[in-house]
Amino acid sequence: MTNTEQSDTSTHSTKGSYVTDGKEFTRDTQYIETRITRDGADGYPVEAGRYRLIAARACPWANRSIIVRRLLGLEDAISLGTPGPTHDKRSWTFDLDPDGRDPVLGIERLQEAFFKRDPDYPRGITVPAIVDTTTGAVVTNNFPQITLDFSTEWKDFHRDGAPDLLPEHLREEIDTVNKRVFTEVNNGVYRCGFAGSQEAYDAAYDRLFTALDWLEERLTTQRYLVGETITEADVRLFTTLVRFDPVYHGHFKCNRNKLTEMPALWGYARDLFQTPGFGDTVDFEQIKQHYYIVHEDINPTGIVPKGPDLSGWTTEHGREALGGKPFGDGTPPEAP
Template structure:
């Protein structure tokens, strides 16, 4: 938190890369690494989507931290015995401290862990998705899409930067603002950018070009959480996403595309924000709505043209162990927290 009450994200990530040539000491190797995500976290959601689109499930296994945590870090409270079955750890902090004892920065997801040593290699969420698309090509499925094509890279970067600043991070700047002035600034920036996106997506199916790109991967996790969490919990309440015709249809189009909606668990998303953010929601009550079945309504975005996967093909279904619950009427979901207190999340 800055002096004027503005929320400033800590972006001090571990920037070591896993590359085809292993220039940072970590070459791409099937089965060597474990991608740790949380279904609740939008930044981790990006990695889960790209891993699915690239068909890397068989070469980059995935661990899933639960939605609830305290000041110690994300933990594996949904796994048998409360431990990741491969890494054998209860708290993600253990993998960070294996890399650097007393690790002083944020314990964030996504994180890729080197299984033989138990050490985190990287938690640089922007670089992780780019490298899954660009450095793991030898192990990608046939028909994997090109999400960061050279000819559109400048435009993808420009759109993604705007979306990050005003939307992905903008909802947090609203929700964690420590003063009215800071909240008002963040709210204006958020809605100016959402209006810009509404206009842009009213005339084109995807954010850049006529296929899915990194820009779409980066916007979707915020949109899919908007009505369930950000509209009320983070006070981003000028409109619901479902009241913005182009953005709502665009978001449903992506949700219904293989690799996107099949990474989403609304119960875990809501449990995380409404329970962990104790200073915003001190009662810890998790709302029942909205009715998530609306995500399956027809979107008609195919009328705008475009080919979701370009010259590629859709991914197959997720592995059975990674399937999320099917959409249905909202039900009571009780997830026990790992400690007696709740703390503001850094995600």
């Protein structure tokens, strides 16, 4: 998400400090809340080709937006810029692109687009972010709203056969599930990894695995989190699960068990991974590089582990027996 994953940003090393001694991790959730909408109420109307999504494949919060953009077929309407997996305390950088610059925006650091919006921008430079290519300024970095707006405000540009990720009759249940998944799982792994005391870590660990046990039970009898098709809820959980064994189990000390040792969750994660739009957005090497190199106060050597063995992600999962179809009456996106 950010080069400053915590609310206390008073002390930083070259790459950033993520643990505050003696304290539990508290995420800074203040984002630029401007929205891109059909009516352009905030000054930014939906317009194909105008906006560029900046989303690092390494980051789980950004990975969500890449998945939803692909599932809905918004690739031609919203271009994609992908920063490299590592960054320093200033900003994500475009070191994967020729000359280290985003080919559309012409910038070396995402920070430049934030400063175009506000020269005194005081918070972390986060992904995903959407930039207005006509001005070069960030429109929003409000990651939970970005994917919701992709589903609702950008409907005129959805591909034929795109899934409904926010079915109206399931919206209340999706919101309820998303709230628990965010607080206990998506953010729960960070509360473990960035805990500044034994007490904070122990409490975070217990909360995380209580929630994972709840999900294991829920997914034993149903194929998807809510309803009979993939929804926003599945996207939000998937990006944490796919990082669990390569990163969170060891690096963040979320080690009661591996994902591969929870049968329903492991089958569910493989089912989604093998669904077009999910696994084809995942880059395990970038994921590991990001966490193990950037979080130098947790992993000061910067050594990136060679494991784990990832071959299991493409094995049979058997989840079809639970019913449901990933795209309902729609169709999968074309191969990337």
